[in-house]
Amino acid sequence: MTARQGPGPVLRADGLVRHFGGLRAVDGVDVEVPPGRVTAVIGPNGAGKSTLFHCLAGAQRPDAGRIRFGDRDITRLADHRRARLGIARTFQVVSVFATLTVADNLRVGAENRAGTRATARLFGLPEAGRADDAVEDALARVGLTALRDVPCGRLPTGTLRLVELGRALASRPSVLLLDEPASGLDDAETDRLRTLLRALADEGLAVLLVEHDMALVFGVADTVHVMAAGRVVASGPPERVRTDAAARAAYLDPATGDGGAS
Template sequence: MSDAPIRAEKVTKVFGGLTAVDGVDLELRRGEVAAVIGPNGAGKTTLFNMLTGLYRPTSGRIRLGERDITRARPDQITALGVARTFQNIRLFPTMTARQNVMIGRHSRMKAGVFGSIFRPPWVNREEREAEERAGEELKFVGLKADLLDRTTASLSYGDQRRVEIARALASDPHVLLLDEPTAGMDPRESAELAGFVLKVRDERKLSILLIEHDMKVVMGISDRVTVLDHGELIAEGDPAAVRQDPKVIEAYLGRSAA
């Protein structure tokens, strides 16, 4: 089996006349935390959307282990063990934190239309197990017990992030993609989130790929960093080397410091 749980091979995505991602190679190695960075419009989220089936590459291939998932649907990719969060939190605001996480568990549940309508005993048992699992995941991500049955609209931004990560973990992934997980967080919350990402990697034995703008977080937790600019890969390597790369400084780090 390949040592790369998920990889992109020369993937390109064109929207009309705009090339959002241009021939990018990327691999996430087993058990690592890797980051994708770059200025706004660099193609980072477009790349994530191709890895998770929301966008189909114009050219190139996406592989999960040895399986070609280039043309797979998002639900199929989730069932194969890939979960993600989004830059803009996508929770159901009128549902509770627990209910939102139960939705993430549905990809591992057997009940279909028949079970939902006729509700044999095993369906009720499966739903009880999903409810228990949701509570466990919310505890794991650090949501306070008195918030589990509150609507997500009533939760703080940081707690909504926790719920979204718990929902992703409920699907039993082996690959986790986090899109701007510290967006909207203060420095203390960002530091806590960074520590939590490492906890997830170590305790759940996951491979984690994240898009992140907070360079302190990136440099603190990443084993490897990939840098995009205008849809092209301009650098890749360990954080210290990438930070000193002249192309990266010109395209991103220097621009951020200016």
């Protein structure tokens, strides 16, 4: 499977605010997810990472600020409509259809993106009739071809993480939003994930990674944003963030550069 080639649209949030009662879970956040790059968001529990992620994915609406995808304002666009535009996501808590096979779970992603045949042709999306190609490509990409006919209910959590990633890739997105994708993976699976994410970005995909695994983040990200108390307190390339005083105070162990919270 090949990610969309050439410069794609940028997903951008400007001045994003999301509050719950008196708590500002996201407080004036700016973030950009450009094509061909891996952008990571890290921070301690309660920093606002998940709320920011949900706003970008369309599961929650911000109380202020704007989200743009290319030249289109998608601030109030529902999550399923964002998916049709090419914004795919995974979930912090594994979400698959347990009674369906691995291949059929991936087919859900391919066919959801395709929508109607007329829409698919208009926007150059994979039609339902071509969904099988997208599924087979995604299975190979995440290393699950041998398990294609196994019901997901029989598989361990680490493998189900890869099923979720494969389902997102089967939609042939231009933006990939990943919510703690390394959770439940062993070291070998995490290494394969790192290699895959780097390859996808190099092919032109825009990747946003919200993750607690600092070895993965600092091993694959081009830009790292550190959140604390709903705000971005540090941003930049991994090597700069490692030595940033605000980043260390908020999240990073100053002795090791590793995450100070799970």
